[in-house]
Amino acid sequence: MNNGSNTTRKATSGLPFRKMHGLGNDFVIVDARSAPDLITHALARAIGHRAFGVGFDQLVVLRDSDVADLDVEFWNSDGSRAGACGNASRCIARLISEETGKSDMSFKTDHAVLQARSLGDNIFSVNMGLPQLAWDQIPLAGPVEDLMNLPLPGSPVAVGMGNPHMVFVVRDAESVDLKTVGPNLEHHALYPERTNVEFIHVIDRNAIRMRVWERGGMITLACGSGACAAAVAAHLKGLTERKITVHLDGGPLEIDWREDGIWMTGTATHVFDGILTREFLDSV
Numbered sequence: 001m002n003n004g005s006n007t008t009r010k011a012t013s014g015l016p017f018r019k020m021h022g023l024g025n026d027f028v029i030v031d032a033r034s035a036p037d038l039i040t041h042a043l044a045r046a047i048g049h050r051a052f053g054v055g056f057d058q059l060v061v062l063r064d065s066d067v068a069d070l071d072v073e074f075w076n077s078d079g080s081r082a083g084a085c086g087n088a089s090r091c092i093a094r095l096i097s098e099e100t101g102k103s104d105m106s107f108k109t110d111h112a113v114l115q116a117r118s119l120g121d122n123i124f125s126v127n128m129g130l131p132q133l134a135w136d137q138i139p140l141a142g143p144v145e146d147l148m149n150l151p152l153p154g155s156p157v158a159v160g161m162g163n164p165h166m167v168f169v170v171r172d173a174e175s176v177d178l179k180t181v182g183p184n185l186e187h188h189a190l191y192p193e194r195t196n197v198e199f200i201h202v203i204d205r206n207a208i209r210m211r212v213w214e215r216g217g218m219i220t221l222a223c224g225s226g227a228c229a230a231a232v233a234a235h236l237k238g239l240t241e242r243k244i245t246v247h248l249d250g251g252p253l254e255i256d257w258r259e260d261g262i263w264m265t266g267t268a269t270h271v272f273d274g275i276l277t278r279e280f281l282d283s284v
């Protein structure tokens with residue numbers, strides 16, 4: 001007989017997760033502090049599948065930390081790892097604030113320890129750190145004369161934010177066929193670790209429009225690290241102030257390039273909690 005306790009026992013032997021998003025850039029968050037650490041490249045890809053799994057733009061794994069409130073890992077849906085994810089960082093800040101009651105918090109990514117702050121109403125600021133503007137930090141395949149004008153049609157800008165970015169300033173970001181140009185640019189030989197690709201146009205000195213093709217092989221509704229890279233590129237080209245609004249498909253992000261780093265401010269949304277079943281986990 002299939003009674004309730006049997007169902008519960010089966011479910012709890014699975015893997016709990018939390019679904020969150022930042023401006024429609026969506027995440028599955030697995031807490032490896034309280035659940036077995038099961039994540040492999042294959043499992044990340046399987047969870048990321050929008051038909052056969054849960055679906056996400058990035059998977060986030062949380063661990064105990066010696067130096068911050070949490071250690072975190074970011075995974076793309078193709079199973080690759082990323083050093084930064086701005087939108088997920090605001091979601092992590094929310095999670096820490098709900099867990100600890102703190103309004104100032106920190107967490108360690110593969111790239112750096114990031115500071116974050118709750119501003120109320122589910123709005124969070126994260127200091128994404130200073131941009132990387134040296135070819136070997138981004139990294140590029142070799143020395144390039146001018147990072148502000150890469151030797152490619154459209155002369156994009158190379159910026160690192162703990163992950164690589166290639167930013168094109170164009171007349172009209174809406175008209176770019178991201179699906180066609182994105183994959184080739186992501187895999188361009190100039191970027192040995194592949195790259196995220198942003199297309200921006202300037203609205204005025206305080207605002208830009210941005211669309212993104214993310215490393216990992218997808219168009220997303222928003223990219224926080226990409227918005228920071230775009231703000232750096234636009235400012236260094238003399239087109240915008242240091243503090244701007246970046247208008248993404250999923251909504252606006254405030255980016256403020258200060259002396260201590262680039263502060264990114266926006267919403268963090270908790271959508272639902274779930275449990276990956278043992279049946280699903282065993283099928284991978």
Ligand SMILES: N[C@@H](CCC[C@H](N)C(=O)O)C(=O)O
Nearest residue numbers: 082085086087163223224225
């Ligand atoms: N969506 C993210 C960036 C996620 C990682 C990226 N695809 C990479 O591989 O570097 C963001 O909000 O920053």
